[in-house]
Amino acid sequence: MRLGHALSRVSYQLHNDYRRIKTLTHRLERLVEQSPLPMLMIMRHGQISFFNKRFEQIFLSLPQSDSNYELTDFIAGKDESTQRLLQTLSNLRVTRTLTVYGLENEQTYQLHVTPWFGEHGQVHGFTVLLNNVNEFASQIGQLQQQNQRLQRQIDEFNTIKSTMGHDLRLPLEVMIDTLEPIDPETLTAAQNDILISLIKSSQSMLTTLNKVLDIEEIAVRKTRLSIEPVDIYRLGQQVSQSFIERIRQQGLELLYFFAPDSPRCIDTDHQRLQQILYDLLDNAVKFTTSGYISLTIETVSNAELLATKNRSLVNLNKDPTLIKNNQINKDNPSHASHDWIRFSIKDSGMGIDIAKQHQLLVQLNKSSKQNTHRNVNYIQKNTTGQGLGLNNVNSFARLLGGFIEIKSTMTEGSSLNLYLPCRRPNYQPIYHHSQHLTHIHLIAVIKQPLRAKHLRDFCAYLSMPATIYTSIDKLDLQQLNEKLAQDEQRLAPILLLDYEYYETLSIASANQAIGNDDRQQALNTLLDNPSLPKILLSMKPERRIPSILLDKYEGFLSKPLDATLLLSELLRLTLPARQKLVQAIEIKEENKQLANEADKAANENVLPLILVVEDSPTNQKITCKILSKLGYRSVVAEDGQQALDMLQQQRQDISLILMDCRMPVMDGLQATQAIRAQGDKIAIVALTANNTKEDRDACIEVGMDEFLAKPINKKELESVLQSFIKS
Template sequence: LENTEFNLLSMMYDVANILAFKAEEKGLELSCFIDPYIDPFVIGDPLRIRQVLINLTNNSLKFTEKGEVSIRGTLKEDLGNRFSLWFSVRDTGIGIPEEKLDKIFESFSQADTSTTRRFGGTGLRLSISRTLVEMMGGSLSVSSVEGKWSEFKFFIYLEKQASDSVSRKDIDIDLSTKNILIVDDNKTNRDILRQQLLKWKCKVVEAESGKAALAKMREAVDSMSPFNLAIVDLQMPAMDGLDFGRLVKSDDDLKSTILVLLSSVTNKGEIDTSKNIGSSRYLSKPLKQSDLYNCLMAMFYRESKSEKILETVSEPTGIIDGVKILLTEDNLINQKVAVKILEKSHHKVACANNGEEAVKMLEADHYDLVLMDCQMPVMDGYEATKLIRSKPEISAIPIIALTASALKGDREKCIEAGMDDYLTKPLKREELNMMLSKWANKKHKQ
């Protein structure tokens, strides 16, 4: 097991961002929340925690056709220099029959054969997740009501970073003079925003629709305490965020309120429209605490120094020298191109010609990261990744897919197999370096 410093917030939001496309494709709300009173600067095994959360969230997304999937982190017990945390993934999916709950973690066990035919199975994913949690000294359980919801929940112990740790920088601000309105039809999203804003001492009011929000805004004006800012979901029934924004900005009594629109990752084409109606910011869901913080600082204070407060909780951007990489690629020309790029950046590279070789090499030696071609003879990248994820001793290594296709659904297929990210071929130096910056830094600096 790894025992390194990392930021719990960054790790959890990373999980949500990886799977946000899949949630959006199915029309599901995907939310991510960690209790704002939990110190996010911890010591533990971020890659294995992350893998368990990806496994559980992927599973929930697969078996949920409408509604939402929520990832949460809450305090179980504070033990001084360490604490135990609850992590949970809850969905509004098909649920699990009570008589099947005890068997759900068995390898290849399915709740129902008809369900397996309809949705596909969980394979080894849940069994692997339980093994990884137990390796970290915790326990994984499930509760469910058939036809309504399921919740997978586990706890683990994490150490707290020292108060003088170089990676530590607390986000502690006082916005007690600010009145903020949350407008979202999804209660889970409202709860997450409310708890974070209350931590920063904001005065918070919620509305579940545009119509209700307009009424609350007029009441606030009449009571001489207008809202300074409204955080508005773009996609709501009856009145969406854009229509709401137009009404607010056309009303002389309301138009001074700052508007911040929230939307799913694939709706960024509407940014220009949101600006045209007077929106000051456009933020993507699942909303990161750091993005919300920087938005509030920019809207209320516009001080350059405030932007720097969050630099230490953002992902590092510099390439690290000497990353040990396993390149799995059957095409010798592609191998040579990738090796040349990697060695020029001072990384150590070993090559495997197919997935079977890659698995054997990972079992025999330590690597920091795998670049995995998807289409190969003997064993392709998808099967190799599934096999790697089934072996606890090597399961946490970051795996970046290399694919010749950029068609819709390719990313989802890679993530479904257990890969962390993907690049399209032919490889471009800048894109490859950016990917290494993202994932090698996680391995080295978390």
């Protein structure tokens, strides 16, 4: 009966589940199969695993069920960067919207691709939605053609305006130069009024004409510079911080490094420098689809500067005054080689080929010698079209006494460097040396080689021991463990792990890539070490890191890495370990010093040896110093058990025991009982802070010979020692 009821309930539940599955399947079919937009799913390796009927109608004229299709079999990117992204979808971690076209129908589509992840954060595949925007793209193309026609008309008008304007400006200037020297005293009142009217009218016409020609902005721009001390360290931080959210959204990494030996302040124009850095970073972000973007500030000498002459936007051979006029550190011998400040913006984008680099150099060198509105527009049109927008950057750099350098390799990225004169540098320290840092051993696993290099330079400047890897395997881990064992009594180790390295390794392991198991095991061994403090470094916000992983770390830092925050975390997390090391080192050095003094005295006369049983390092040092001044040697035991072991090993040398009563492991009373139980009659003097009759009686009862109260009185100790030890 009960079994029948149970089976009925199970049957009812199964029927409900079946109806729900059928309903959901029907909804899914209506949503996907009857969707007016092509939809498909792609596995992480790039093969299409599913597509709806709309996709089949548009892209598959003769479908073959046994064919393994890829997305690039049907569509292609509108430009090189989009095509490269389509071919390497496995690296995509964020939703992207791209413009593509069909290979067969040549229609333009807007492609929305979204990765979907497993429970451990690895990419399992992608969902793709295609939206036909061919009509919209055609309208844009027509508008662009119209815009080009209008631009040509504007350029022709500017040419005419420039020619006519300068033809009018020259006689106006001659007229003003002729009228102004006339002496009003030689004229009648009426003539003088006419002269004043002529001068005012011609000056007004010249001002209006200058505004039309933009001559005021070009000619007067230099007088508008505000040269003052600028904190370039803080400025670099502010500019890089303004790009963080945008860079995070694109799945990129941001690096900021200020060379420790660079001046913090130089004389320049804050607003112009800020604009140059912003434009260069904006250009790097715009043309970098994956990888990193970095801003590095460092010093350069004139000798190093000459190596850039073939890649700079000024000809250093034809303009040697840049170097000749920049001998600003001749009175500062400690930083004599700091002639220039280099602001280097690097990226891992598509790069610029040699032909385009040469074209840019020629055009921008030409534009720097010409100030007409027509030429400025020409350069702007031809450079911003390639995405560089170097027109204003190069102009502002020249105004500040510097120049721009281009380094680029196709598919490997670009480096645009701004060089400014190091005028009136202020070497206010940013990273302060600390003796505590020399007791820290930083172990870092950093994915980006450039960040690893910056971190090595930073640690070397602060004299902080560091072992930095861009990848770690079992062999590296074995060598690291050997080094840690050697430095165990000297350095406090701490781990800094790049989350992006951990994430990449986890994804590779999930894909069962060959050779990754070795690195994953090495990393897991480091993370599972309970005695090693750990800091996680990530471009992602802390809330987006899995809590299971965060629980393994004691600290968290965001990219770009702030050096001052890093130092603060290193000092905080290694404080307990460093305190133990310092105490151990001090005791070891003290014992070594006392042992050396005892050995030296033993060459002349063998002094009595006193065993000091005391758990407090401070009391140990005080007692040993008093004994040394009284002419006795001493050895230290931290508890009663150590005292028994040392007494057994050095019984022939030890003449007396100074025994603390309260200690861990084994206290003084228990140790004395054990010594007397062995039949040993050695003199034992109690040392305790509790100077009561009960304490005295307890000490005498277990077999101690004498009782001294803390703090130790030197004369009382000397008297007790002389009474028990025969000379």
